[in-house]
Amino acid sequence: MYKHPHQIVPVILCGGSGTRLWPLSRTAFPKQFLVLSGKATLFQQAVERLQSLKNASVILNDTLIVTNEEHRFLVLDQLREMKNVKAHLLLEPIGRNTAPALTLAALQATDNSEDPILVVTPADQTLQDQANFTKSLHNAIEVADKGSIVVLGIKPTKPDTGFGYIKKDISEDEYHAFKVLNFTEKPDLKTAETYLKSGEYFWNGGMFVLRASVWLKTIQHLSPDIYEATLKAFNHKTNDDLFIRPNENLFKSIPANSIDYAVIEKCPQSNFDIRMVELDAGWNDLGSWDAVWQVGDKDKNQNVTYGDTLLENTKNSLVYADHKLVSVVGLDNIVVIETSDAILVMDRNQSQEVKLLVNKLNTEKREEKNLHRKVARPWGWYDSLDEGETFKVKRIQVNPGASLSLQKHAKRAEHWVVVKGVAEVLCNDKKITLKENESTYIPLGHTHRLSNLGKDVLEIIEVQSGSYLGEDDIERFDDSYGRVKN
The missing domain is CATH 3.90.550.10 (Spore Coat Polysaccharide Biosynthesis Protein SpsA; Chain A)
Incomplete structure (x- = not known):
């Protein structure tokens, strides 16, 4: 005591x-x-x-x-x-x-x-x-x-x-x-x-x-x-x-x-x-995929699975399906991790060597090291669905009562289609309300803001078009989350 x-x-x-x-x-x-x-x-x-x-x-x-x-x-x-x-x-x-x-x-x-x-x-x-x-x-x-x-x-x-x-x-x-x-x-x-x-x-x-x-x-x-x-x-x-x-x-x-x-x-x-x-409490630092397998719930063949998976004649393995059906046949002691933009397949005994792949991603400056296709933001999230040389398609969800920053882009225009909820859109000095199946256009260089003033989530499909579509093409003027740089 x-x-x-x-x-x-x-x-x-x-x-x-x-x-x-x-x-x-x-x-x-x-x-x-x-x-x-x-x-x-x-x-x-x-x-x-x-x-x-x-x-x-x-x-x-x-x-x-x-x-x-x-x-x-x-x-x-x-x-x-x-x-x-x-x-x-x-x-x-x-x-x-x-x-x-x-x-x-x-x-x-x-x-x-x-x-x-x-x-x-x-x-x-x-x-x-x-x-x-x-x-x-x-x-x-x-x-x-x-x-x-x-x-x-x-x-x-x-x-x-x-x-x-x-x-x-x-x-x-x-x-x-x-x-x-x-x-x-x-x-x-x-x-x-x-x-x-x-x-x-x-x-x-x-x-x-x-x-x-x-x-x-x-x-x-x-x-x-x-x-x-x-x-x-x-x-x-x-x-x-x-x-x-x-x-x-x-x-x-x-x-x-x-x-x-x-x-x-x-x-x-x-x-x-x-x-x-x-x-003495069953400690694990989950420092590798092998460690995740060790603490997971195993089937009769000592497999640990997450998501939509089908395994046949496979044992001692970890299979993680995030977006798609992942099927594995005739393998032993392997790890398969599927996400929307990357797939990892390896020998479970080589779990510590994943860091070598991450080092290569870093050297090649690939975004897969830093971001998922679906990216969390303080107001909600966005999911990049498709991309070409001069266009990008995103699915965007805005939480109830949240707003994106007041911003403009120097190199792209945007088309917004509401698929769920009600949006308030400010474009230059014009403010409009959009309901499901309604859309608007944000011309290049126009100051704009997307807000969800309702109690339900807001979802839109955004189509960007322009000569450059990077996330750094943004100038913020007002932001609820402290992201405006003085």
Whole structure:
């Protein structure tokens, strides 16, 4: 039992691009926002798991979510689907890895002269045993309350070379915490096999429990360059309702580094006490398609399938159909991932090598690395249906009460046909209302805005025509989502 109520701030680190889960995970819609296990997204599962800490002895403060500026509306949309979750978003203008992200969260948590215990977790993991997870965190909170940094350690099930390893002391305290002796980052296979046999090593799952002031003191001592640069950016922050933005120019000067490299791995050789609490809760970081197969519901042939699939004489495979019927015959240990604009076929044992394909996409500057055909926007979404040299066809959905920005294009005209709902269209100084099966034309260079003032969704078909059809041919004059550049 707790001796006194603990002030707890859940911290969700919601960065990362999930490149090894391409083509389903893209830069603009990374894996934490996907449903890959269960019925909720990985991000929603992470938020909900930490809500379980609340009881008579725990005061659970608002959740702090550190995410990328470009993902802020994805986060808000997914939070709206959850009940009774209050959160604030710390928005990073560019990624600087997890050490600056946690420093931002700690600075925000202590901004009102409070010093809560932070329970820190990535947004892209799965757990099968909620009760054991909560029990481990309760123990970790008690240890953190005494001033220690606590890392959750996962007992390894195989000699995996993709994880960092924690070596613990033999003796444990009353809260089943062990003193950490050292860390090893991603060992070779022979070393990992030795670790597995010894029983003294655990995987580092990237989950930490510690007081906000302890983190700030530790990083100030062990990585002062990160601390000072992050503090400057935070001290010049701006607040916009739920959004907290550190200064963009100052943020760019922050050295990029992970929590592990910047602080955690240095602690055993320092005066900062670091301990490990074991987590036995069916943990998986879903870092590859093989990991998705491992946590999936398998049929009698050990196949995991999603969507419209037909399998014959196939076993030990993962088949994901997003838009079309996907059929597989006579294969073993393979992965097939189908999306509207890309298909991945590979040996399941080569799951880690997807990142090589993503590197090629990046080198060739292909949009399939960054965007799906269907692209989420703060007002709704658009789906690019067809495209030629001088035309592009989109299906656009606008949420109730939402509006696109007031804008114009220099190189294209647009034709709009309403197929569902009622649209309000402003074109230069003319405002009209369009119902289903009605249409309008937006000439090149005309200032315009599309709005849905009703309570039902609005869908239109947009046909663009012009010499250039890129998404960057847009000049915004007014926008409800802060996208007008001064």
